[in-house]
Amino acid sequence: MNAFQGRVTAALADATLKIAIDRTTNTARSKRTAAIAAWPEFAKARELGRDIKDHVIANMEYYLNQFETNAKKTGAKIHWARTGQEACEIVVGICKAANAKSVTRSKSMLGEEIGLPHALEAAGIERVETDLAEHIIQLAGEAPSHIIWPALHKTREQVGELFKAHHTDPGALETVEQMVNSARRNLREKFMAADVGISGANFLIADTGAICTVTNEGNAELTTTPPRVHIVTAGIEKLVPSMVEAMTMLRLLVRSATGAELTQYTTFHTGPKRAGDVDGPEEFHIVLVDAGRTTMLAEGLAEMLRCLRCGACMNHCVVYRQIGGHAYGATYPGPMGSVITPSLDGLEKSQDLPRACTLNGQCQEVCPVAIPLPKLIRGWRTKAWVQGYEPLHTAWALRIWEFLAVRPVLYQLASNMALRIMPVFAKGGWISKMPLAGGWTRYRDMPKPQGGTFLAQYKKHQAAK
Amino acid sequence: MKNNPPRVALFATCLVDAMRPQIGFAALALLEQVNCVVEVPMGQTCCGQPALNSGDQDGTRKIAKQNIKLLAGFDHVVVPSGSCAATIKKDYPDLFEADPVWHAKAVDLANRTYELLSYMSDLWGWRPKDVSYATTATYHDSCSGLRSLNVQAQPRKMLADVTGLELLPLEGANVCCGFGGTFCVKYPDISNAIVGEKAAAINATGAALLLGGDLGCLMNMAGKLHRDGSKVRAFHTAEILAGMGDGPAIGETA
Numbered sequence: 173m174n175a176f177q178g179r180v181t182a183a184l185a186d187a188t189l190k191i192a193i194d195r196t197t198n199t200a201r202s203k204r205t206a207a208i209a210a211w212p213e214f215a216k217a218r219e220l221g222r223d224i225k226d227h228v229i230a231n232m233e234y235y236l237n238q239f240e241t242n243a244k245k246t247g248a249k250i251h252w253a254r255t256g257q258e259a260c261e262i263v264v265g266i267c268k269a270a271n272a273k274s275v276t277r278s279k280s281m282l283g284e285e286i287g288l289p290h291a292l293e294a295a296g297i298e299r300v301e302t303d304l305a306e307h308i309i310q311l312a313g314e315a316p317s318h319i320i321w322p323a324l325h326k327t328r329e330q331v332g333e334l335f336k337a338h339h340t341d342p343g344a345l346e347t348v349e350q351m352v353n354s355a356r357r358n359l360r361e362k363f364m365a366a367d368v369g370i371s372g373a374n375f376l377i378a379d380t381g382a383i384c385t386v387t388n389e390g391n392a393e394l395t396t397t398p399p400r401v402h403i404v405t406a407g408i409e410k411l412v413p414s415m416v417e418a419m420t421m422l423r424l425l426v427r428s429a430t431g432a433e434l435t436q437y438t439t440f441h442t443g444p445k446r447a448g449d450v451d452g453p454e455e456f457h458i459v460l461v462d463a464g465r466t467t468m469l470a471e472g473l474a475e476m477l478r479c480l481r482c483g484a485c486m487n488h489c490v491v492y493r494q495i496g497g498h499a500y501g502a503t504y505p506g507p508m509g510s511v512i513t514p515s516l517d518g519l520e521k522s523q524d525l526p527r528a529c530t531l532n533g534q535c536q537e538v539c540p541v542a543i544p545l546p547k548l549i550r551g552w553r554t555k556a557w558v559q560g561y562e563p564l565h566t567a568w569a570l571r572i573w574e575f576l577a578v579r580p581v582l583y584q585l586a587s588n589m590a591l592r593i594m595p596v597f598a599k600g601g602w603i604s605k606m607p608l609a610g611g612w613t614r615y616r617d618m619p620k621p622q623g624g625t626f627l628a629q630y631k632k633h634q635a636a637k
Numbered sequence: 638m639k640n641n642p643p644r645v646a647l648f649a650t651c652l653v654d655a656m657r658p659q660i661g662f663a664a665l666a667l668l669e670q671v672n673c674v675v676e677v678p679m680g681q682t683c684c685g686q687p688a689l690n691s692g693d694q695d696g697t698r699k700i701a702k703q704n705i706k707l708l709a710g711f712d713h714v715v716v717p718s719g720s721c722a723a724t725i726k727k728d729y730p731d732l733f734e735a736d737p738v739w740h741a742k743a744v745d746l747a748n749r750t751y752e753l754l755s756y757m758s759d760l761w762g763w764r765p766k767d768v769s770y771a772t773t774a775t776y777h778d779s780c781s782g783l784r785s786l787n788v789q790a791q792p793r794k795m796l797a798d799v800t801g802l803e804l805l806p807l808e809g810a811n812v813c814c815g816f817g818g819t820f821c822v823k824y825p826d827i828s829n830a831i832v833g834e835k836a837a838a839i840n841a842t843g844a845a846l847l848l849g850g851d852l853g854c855l856m857n858m859a860g861k862l863h864r865d866g867s868k869v870r871a872f873h874t875a876e877i878l879a880g881m882g883d884g885p886a887i888g889e890t891a
Contacts, residue, residue, distance in 0.1 A: 180826060181826065184830055490815060494830040495827060528824050529817070531818075531820075533785070534784070534811070554692040557691060566819070566823065570693060571696070574696040577703075578700055580703075587654065587655050590655070591655060601890040614829070616829070616864050618856070619657070619860065621655060622656070622658055625655055626654040626660075626662075626677075627649070630662075630677050631679070
């Protein structure tokens with residue numbers, strides 16, 4: 173059993189995990205469905221969103237330069253990182269230069285992708301995750317299992333236990349409200365004491381040099397405003413030309429993610445504190461990270477760079493909903509992860525991800541920027557086949573079948589022979605066990621073939637006419 | 638339609654050919670009710686989807702070329718499966734993007750290819766007459782037909798005209814059943830978990846019959862229902878519409 177299969181087996185055996193997954197994804201799907209139904213222009217907005225992203229991706233250099241120029245005008249310092257490691261070094265370097273002992277971080281999947289939490293800890297800097305779900309998994313010492321709800325795999329009952337064990341003054345933890353208050357009491361002081369606040373960016377706005385963050389907890393604002401230094405880490409694909417496009421994208425993103433019309437907090441951060449400002453950071457750094465994005469462009473995955481990280485694809489994925497996020501063994505789970513991970517981690521290591529997909533297409537249907545996820549997933553399968561990663565037994569079975577499929581006479585002979593053998597294993601109309609069919613019959617019965625191929629029967633019919 | 642009735646090829650699909658020929662005969666029975674001339678080309682095997690979804694594009698192209706040649710000259714090609722029809726209609730042209738000659742042929746075939754139930758409904762406006770079953774049924778939308786070919790309203794409309802048949806809504810009818818072609822044998826544990834939920838939803842409808850337009854998905858769901866001891870019986874929608882629902886359902890003996 174390989175590592176992926178091992179994680180799948182563990183996940184499928186975890187009944188609590190399934191309860192947790194269903195609670196969140198079922199609500200997410202029904203809320204999204206309602207939000208889309210109440211938005212008659214959705215199909216049009218989706219096309220617009222797709223076109224905006226495609227335009228920016230096709231003119232990436234232009235908009236990056238524009239963003240850099242305009243962000244510098246606001247007083248921001250721009251850093252470029254080719255790799256995740258470079259990005260981490262830049263962030264740690266800024267923290268050290270600022271003599272930072274403690275940093276607060278608001279949720280950023282890019283940060284997870286490049287290993288920033290680990291890099292900060294390795295540098296001896298206290299890291300405080302301020303997103304409630306990130307706070308939960310930091311206490312648990314785990315990784316996110318969903319890109320919108322990192323602690324989706326935990327039930328509220330499990331969270332209560334965790335808070336009881338780790339919070340200094342947890343109080344009663346019966347209700348969600350009490351749990352939130354306990355987290356609030358534990359995080360509030362740390363917000364104010366942090367030297368550096370690190371955030372991601374949902375959008376980089378080229379014509380103003382602003383970055384946009386969306387949260388429902390206000391933790392991004394508390395992360396970016398009180399500390400002396402604010403560091404933004406953002407993937408270069410987060411660019412939009414101007415506020416107009418950002419508004420279209422926001423409408424698509426939030427409805428697809430949570431089904432709300434807008435997040436509780438939508439903030440545009442523009443440069444450091446100016447003369448006369450009451451608050452804000454003294455230094456404002458933006459780290460623009462490639463980390464494989466230009467490679468994805470070159471690999472024919474340009475469409476994947478449209479991704480807004482809304483999570484709708486995983487909420488609607490039949491596989492994700494059975495195995496959860498951790499089973500994917502990567503930063504990004506679900507359909508979008510199955511496309512991104514082979515590019516980031518290498519196909520050989522992650523070949524199971526594009527294969528463990530039914531290609532049912534619901535992910536593409538709900539994607540707010542119409543990413544053809546099944547096509548991209550199948551593209552990885554093609555590469556895996558060409559590179560010889562297909563397991564030998566299935567590769568050979570397929571080759572033998574292909575050999576027959578282009579020899580119709582032989583194919584009919586073989587079919588009719590198999591159809592004479594199969595009934596031997598049947599009891600009544602069903603086969604519950606048969607050599608070479610274990611993958612099927614382990615969990616389901618196979619109907620006994622009706623007897624003789626359609627073509628053979630049809631020929632007889634015609635002859636009898 | 639032109640005055641000359643169209644020449645139609647029935648592409649039965651490999652699963653129907655091997656496992657349930659009655660679906661092929663049901664398709665023939667339906668096609669005979671509209672003004673077309675049906676033939677069953679003998680050189681047919683499979684659309685090539687197992688190879689395509691396993692990533693073997695070269696192997697798929699060989700099978701596709703065979704089908705393109707075999708099905709040349711027919712006015713229409715009709716397939717009793719949304720998934721196999723979508724492979725011919727949507728994937729064949731993509732496979733030959735780098736080969737203008739075969740690409741043109743693939744596009745030509747794609748333009749002439751139809752999924753059976755949408756063909757009957759959209760092109761011919763066909764509705765069942767004098768077909769009656771006093772029973773209850775629920776309908777599962779197979780993914781490829783639904784999302785690639787927009788097969789959704791047509792089978793329901795036609796089934797509504799079957800006398801006595803009550804169609805009960807299936808919760809999550811548009812959610813994948815976990816078949817996924819080779820997926821179900823490559824990742825049987827995940828597939829089982831998915832089809833387990835589907836079977837529970839089917840049972841919850843209280844319907845006597847499960848109907849759908851793709852034999853692969855139907856075998857997956859029927860096989861799981863049977864293993865779990867459910868009494869729900871499964872038919873291809875075409876079998877019911879052709880009045881062939883009196884015989885054995887999938888997995889039943891005559």
